[in-house]
Structures are given as C-alpha cells and as structure tokens.
Amino acid sequence: MPILNDIKEILTGLSITFRHIFRKPVTVQFPEERRVMPERFRGSIVLTRDPDGAERCVACYLCSGACPVDCISMAAAEGENGRRYAAWFRINFSRCILCGMCAEACPTLAIQMSPEMFHCKRQVMDMIYEKEDLLIDGTGKDPNYNFYRHAGTGVVQPRGSSPGEQAPADPRSLLP
Amino acid sequence: MIWTATDIALMIGKIVLLYAIILTGAAYLVLAERRILGFLQDRIGPNRVGPFGLLQPLADVIKMITKEDMIPKAADRLLFSMAPAMAAIPAILTFAIIPVGAPLQLFGRQVNLQIADLNVGVLFFMALSSVAVYGVALGGWASNSKYALLGSIRGLSQLISYELSMGLSLVPVVMLSKSLSLADIVNAQADMPFIVYQPVAFLIFLVSILAECRRIPFDLPEAEGELVAGFHTEYSGMRFGLFFVGEYINIISLSSLASLFFLGGWRGPLLPPIVWFFIKVGLFSFLFIWVRGTLPRLRYDQLMHLGWKFLTPLALLNILVTGWWLALR
Ligand code: SF4
Ligand code: SF4
Numbered sequence: 001m002p003i004l005n006d007i008k009e010i011l012t013g014l015s016i017t018f019r020h021i022f023r024k025p026v027t028v029q030f031p032e033e034r035r036v037m038p039e040r041f042r043g044s045i046v047l048t049r050d051p052d053g054a055e056r057c058v059a060c061y062l063c064s065g066a067c068p069v070d071c072i073s074m075a076a077a078e079g080e081n082g083r084r085y086a087a088w089f090r091i092n093f094s095r096c097i098l099c100g101m102c103a104e105a106c107p108t109l110a111i112q113m114s115p116e117m118f119h120c121k122r123q124v125m126d127m128i129y130e131k132e133d134l135l136i137d138g139t140g141k142d143p144n145y146n147f148y149r150h151a152g153t154g155v156v157q158p159r160g161s162s163p164g165e166q167a168p169a170d171p172r173s174l175l176p
Numbered sequence: 177m178i179w180t181a182t183d184i185a186l187m188i189g190k191i192v193l194l195y196a197i198i199l200t201g202a203a204y205l206v207l208a209e210r211r212i213l214g215f216l217q218d219r220i221g222p223n224r225v226g227p228f229g230l231l232q233p234l235a236d237v238i239k240m241i242t243k244e245d246m247i248p249k250a251a252d253r254l255l256f257s258m259a260p261a262m263a264a265i266p267a268i269l270t271f272a273i274i275p276v277g278a279p280l281q282l283f284g285r286q287v288n289l290q291i292a293d294l295n296v297g298v299l300f301f302m303a304l305s306s307v308a309v310y311g312v313a314l315g316g317w318a319s320n321s322k323y324a325l326l327g328s329i330r331g332l333s334q335l336i337s338y339e340l341s342m343g344l345s346l347v348p349v350v351m352l353s354k355s356l357s358l359a360d361i362v363n364a365q366a367d368m369p370f371i372v373y374q375p376v377a378f379l380i381f382l383v384s385i386l387a388e389c390r391r392i393p394f395d396l397p398e399a400e401g402e403l404v405a406g407f408h409t410e411y412s413g414m415r416f417g418l419f420f421v422g423e424y425i426n427i428i429s430l431s432s433l434a435s436l437f438f439l440g441g442w443r444g445p446l447l448p449p450i451v452w453f454f455i456k457v458g459l460f461s462f463l464f465i466w467v468r469g470t471l472p473r474l475r476y477d478q479l480m481h482l483g484w485k486f487l488t489p490l491a492l493l494n495i496l497v498t499g500w501w502l503a504l505r
Contacts, residue, residue, distance in 0.1 A: 003486070010471065017216045017470040027220040 034118065042100045043117035045091055047110055047131065048140035055135065056110035056147060059086040063102035063111050071095040072102060083148075086131060093119060094127035108147035112140040190291055194271055202424040203233035209424075209465045216469035243413035248319055251410065255318035260415045263311025264422030266304040270429040273297045275359050277442045277450040289442075289450070290359060297358040298350060301433060302343050305388060309335045311422070312390075312397055312407050319410035327406025330476065331397030334387055337483035338394075342384035344491035345377040348498040349437050362441035369440035376494045378438045380487050382463075385430040387483070389423060391464055393471040396479060431460030 028035055037043060050056045059076035077087040102111050121127050139145075149162045160167035207222070207229060214221025223229040247256055275290035294300050309332060316328020350356055352373060353364035364370075371378045387394035398406035408419045435441060435456035444452035474482070 013470045014466060017466065020218055021212070021215045023218050025215070025220045026218050029220070 037115035037117060039115060041115040041117065042098050042113040043115050044093065044098070044113075044119050045096070045102065045129075045134065046112055046114045046136045046140060047089065047134045048112055048136060048138060050108075050146040050148075051139055051144055052146065053137075054083075055085055056108045057086050057089065057106075058084045058108055058110070058147065059089075060084075060107065062105040062107065066101040066105035067096075068099060068101060069095045069097055089131040089134065091129050091134060092127065093129055094124050107151075109140070109142055109145050114140070186287060187291070190287075190289075194276075194291065195268075198268060198271055198425055198428060199421070201428050202421050203237070205424045205427060205461055206236070206420075207232050208461070209468070212462070212465045213469050216466070237417070240414050240417035245413045245415065246410075248321065248410050250320040252318040252320065255314045256410075257415070259311050259315030259318060260411065260418035260422070261311075262314060263308060264418045264425065266308040266311075267422050267425040267429055270301055270304050270433070273300055273358050274429070274432050274436065275362060275441060276432075276453050277448075288359070293357055293359045295355075295357045298346055298356045298361075302339070302346075305342070306335075306339060308422075308426070309339075311419070315411070315419070316397075316407035319407075321410050323403045323405075324407050324409045327397045327399065327403045327409070330399075331390065331407055334390075334394060334396055334479060334483075337480060338384045338387035338487075341380055341483060341487035341491050342388060344488065344495060345380035345384060346437060347491075347495050348374050348377045351495070351498055351502060358436055358441075362436055362443065365440040365443060369438060369443070371438040374438065374494070374498070376490065377498075378434075380491050380494070381434060381437065383482075383487060385434060386464070386467065387479075389426040389430055389464075391423075391427070392468040393474045394479060395473055396476060399473060401473075427461055427464050428457060431457045431464070434460050 048056055059074055061074070061076070064070075064072040064074060071092040072090070073092075074086040074089040076084055078084050098113070100113050103113050106112075119127070148157065150164075159165075210232075211221035211223075211229065221229065222232045225231040225235045247253060272291040273294050275288065275293070277289040280287045280289065312331035312335070313328045316324040316326075316331065319325075349361060349370055352370060353361045355361060355364070390397050396406075397403075398408070400406070403409070408416055411419060432453070435453065439456050441456075442449035442453040444455075447455075
C-alpha cells in the first residue's frame with residue numbers, strides 16, 4: 001500500500017529532524033566567538049615590508065589597474081636614491097570585494113591579503129583605509145622576497161650585484 | 177441560575193486570566209517555534225534579547241506596533257482592516273469552551289475552569305473554525321492583489337475540504353461520549369482516553385488541524401515560495417501581527433482541542449490537572465513545530481487528493497465501524 005510507505009517516509013523524516021535537536025549547533029556567535037581563519041584566507045588587505053624593513057610597494061599602479069571595482073588609488077613619488085614609493089595609498093574597503101586580484105598583480109608582493117576579516121564600521125567614510133592603516137611591520141607571506149634583489153637593479157644597487165645575476169658582459173672584450 | 181456579584185467577578189477573572197494566558201502563550205509559542213526550528217536545523221535561533229532570547233516576543237511586538245500601517249490604494253479599506261480581526265477573534269473565542277482543568281472549590285462554590293460549558297461545544301468549535309475562513313478569504317480579496325487573491329482562494333478551498341474531514345473525525349468521539357459538551361467528553365474519558373478506541377479518527381483529526389491552521393505541509397494559502405506571502409502579502413505592521421498571532425493562537429486552541437478530544441484533556445495520574453493539560457497542549461504544539469521543520473509543502477492537487485479521496489472516505493468508514501461496534505457491544 002503506497003499510503004503505508006508514505007507514512008513510513010514521513011516518520012523517517014521526523015526521526016531524522018528529531019535527532020538533530022540534540023546535535024551541537026554549527027552557529028558561531030559572532031562578536032563573542034570568532035573563527036580563526038586559515039592562513040591563506042582572503043581577508044582584508046595589508047601592505048607589507050621587505051626583509052630589510054623598507055616599504056615593498058613601488059607605486060606601479062598594477063594593483064589599481066587590476067582591481068575590478070577600482071577601489072585602490074595612489075600617487076607615485078621617487079625617493080632620493082631613485083626608489084619609487086607611494087606618496088599616498090588608499091583602499092576603499094566599502095567597495096573592495098576581497099577578490100585578491102590586486103595581490104596577484106603585485107610584482108613586489110607588497111599588497112597581500114590577510115586572514116583578518118572583521119572590519120565593519122558605523123560610518124562608511126571609516127572604511128577608507130590610508131597607507132598608514134594598511135602598512136604593517138612584517139613581511140607577510142614569502143618572508144625572504146625582496147624585489148630589488150631580482151629586478152630594478154641599477155637603481156638601488158650596481159648592476160650584476162644581486163644573487164643569481166651575472167655581471168654585465170663587456171661587449172668590447174668580445175671583439176676579435 | 178441567578179448571577180451574584182461573586183459569580184460575575186469570578187467570570188471576569190477567568191476571562192482576563194485566560195486572555196493573558198493565551199496571548200502570552202501565543203507570543204512564547206512564536207519564540208519556541210523559532211528556537212526549536214533553529215535546533216532542528218542545527219542552529220541556535222534568536223537568543224540575544226534577554227536571557228535565552230526570552231524577551232524576543234516583546235521586541236517583536238514593539239517592532240510590529242511601531243511599523244507603518246499601510247493600506248494599499250486599491251484595497252477595500254473596510255474589509256482590509258476588518259480581516260485580521262476576523263481571523264484572530266474566532267481563534268480566541270474557541271477558548272471559551274475549553275476546560276483547562278478539573279472544577280475547583282473556591283469561595284464555597286464550584287468553579288469550572290472553563291468559561292462556558294456549552295451543550296453544543298463541538299458544534300460551536302466547528303462553526304468558529306468555519307468563520308475563521310472569512311479572515312483569510314476577505315483579507316486576500318480586499319487587498320486587491322493577485323498573490324493575495326490566489327492565496328485566499330487556496331485558503332478557502334483547503335479549509336472547506338479539511339473542515340469536512342475534521343468534523344467527520346469528531347463524530348466517533350461524540351458517539352462514544354454521547355455528548356457534544358466538552359466537559360462531558362473529558363468526563364467520558366475518565367477510564368481510557370479516546371485515542372485508544374479511535375486511533376484512526378485521531379490521525380485524521382491531526383492532519384486536519386494541521387491543514388486548518390495553515391501550517392506546513394498545508395501552508396498553501398501562505399506559500400512564501402510561490403505567492404510572496406499569500407493572503408497577507410499586503411499586510412504590514414500590527415495588522416500582519418494580528419494574522420500572525422491569530423495563527424499561533426489557533427495552534428494553541430487546536431492543540432488543546434486535540435488533547436481534549438483524544439488524550440483525555442486534563443485527566444492524568446499524579447500531577448495536578450492543569451499541569452497535565454499544559455503538558456498535552458505543549459506536546460501537540462511541539463508536534464506542529466516539529467512537522468514544520470521536517471516536511472515540504474504539498475502541491476495543490478496532492479492536498480485536494482489527500483483531503484477528498486483519502487481522509488474524508490476514511491473518516492466516513494471510521495464512523496461506520498464505530499457505529500457497528502457500538503451497536504454490537
Ligand atoms: S581584493 Fe579585489 S576588489 Fe579588493 S582591492 Fe584588491 S583587487 Fe580590488
Ligand atoms: S602594491 Fe604592488 S601592485 Fe600596487 S602599486 Fe604597490 S607595487 Fe604596484
């Protein structure tokens with residue numbers, strides 16, 4: 001009889017839901033309990049420093065160009081040693097969608113995603129983070145990477161002096 | 177009977193007390209539903225307002241009252257404002273005939289814990305539940321919106337079909353107790369609750385009251401997935417609140433009737449009668465919530481099929497069998 005089968009199915013469903021009453025709820029009660037996010041979680045954005053403690057960012061505008069919602073803006077400036085830096089650097093977190101495109105585009109690994117995800121503010125203007133708010137003291141991921149050890153040579157160090165780089169050949173010595 | 181001042185005072189006291197109990201009960205049933213549904217779904221449910229969320233109903237009421245009371249331009253104003261009351265009043269009126277406990281001795285007289293022991297109690301209940309349909313029907317019609325109208329049409333046909341099987345499932349109870357008065361029905365179950373003699377009638381009644389208070393799996397008049405909110409789509413603020421509270425009062429009243437008709441009402445060993453009554457009503461209310469947390473909504477044709485082709489014939493057959501049994505006994 002199909003009806004008996006239906007009743008059996010209904011009772012099975014009821015028993016399953018009843019058992020769930022005694023399960024531990026999965027709810028995280030947010031302000032009191034906070035989940036620890038995994039290290040590679042794409043949370044809010046930081047600007048990191050190189051292992052020598054200098055700012056990594058060279059104000060190349062690549063992150064700003066990569067950002068799909070156009071929320072990064074900056075102005076480039078040049079230091080006395082010829083090294084470029086961002087005079088100001090601003091991220092509008094009320095627009096940021098935490099997609100990670102900026103971090104992917106960055107050649108110097110300056111801009112990185114951090115696992116911190118709890119930023120909410122009462123005023124929307126407080127969601128605009130300036131360079132001082134973004135800059136951290138550490139290197140973030142990839143602690144040994146320093147852009148100027150691999151590229152940008154001739155600006156802050158003589159050519160051919162970074163590891164893995166050959167000294168420039170003297171073309172005259174190759175002449176017959 | 178001559179009404180003395182004490183009688184009148186007692187009566188007013190009973191009415192006020194009952195009112196307070198039902199309204200608080202309905203408010204806390206809403207909270208209980210939200211929390212139990214939460215647990216059923218491995219969530220916690222509202223627990224922020226007060227300890228364990230116990231002040232949540234108060235917060236909800238404040239929210240409802242302070243909301244803007246909107247009446248759509250195209251609506252029929254009079255009917256639109258009357259409909260929520262027409263849904264809630266019959267639900268509250270049903271409590272007039274429900275005995276919540278054994279008669280007490282108070283001030284040297286017998287006090288029935290029942291506002292009116294009508295000798296046509298069952299009929300009174302059936303009549304009220306039919307009147308309650310008008311709230312749904314007129315609410316949907318007066319708001320002049322397609323979703324509301326569809327919802328109220330569904331509500332009408334559903335309530336009419338399930339009213340039938342509900343009434344028929346009560347006939348065996350009346351046959352066994354030989355009375356339409358609820359106090360007599362409870363007294364007739366002194367030895368044995370009727371659920372033992374009438375399991376089929378009990379199941380039919382259970383399904384019908386689920387349909388009667390428009391709960392999942394029979395919530396077609398509201399069907400939020402298809403009809404926005406069905407017959408109360410256009411309602412907001414306290415008018416919506418009245419529909420909402422009416423639904424929960426209905427749950428309580430139908431739960432109490434189910435326990436009166438089939439579980440022996442306030443009768444039970446050891447504990448005082450009122451406690452037994454509340455336990456039984458609580459069990460039925462829990463069942464309502466539990467079913468809501470489990471079953472999906474029926475399709476419209478399935479609903480009609482179940483009502484007309486299955487429950488009604490089964491209830492008729494049940495009456496026949498009960499009649500034979502009573503005649504041959
Ligand atoms: S995470 Fe995406 S949206 Fe946010 S700043 Fe970077 S590129 Fe723009
Ligand atoms: S953060 Fe990276 S990509 Fe953006 S401007 Fe600085 S160096 Fe270029």
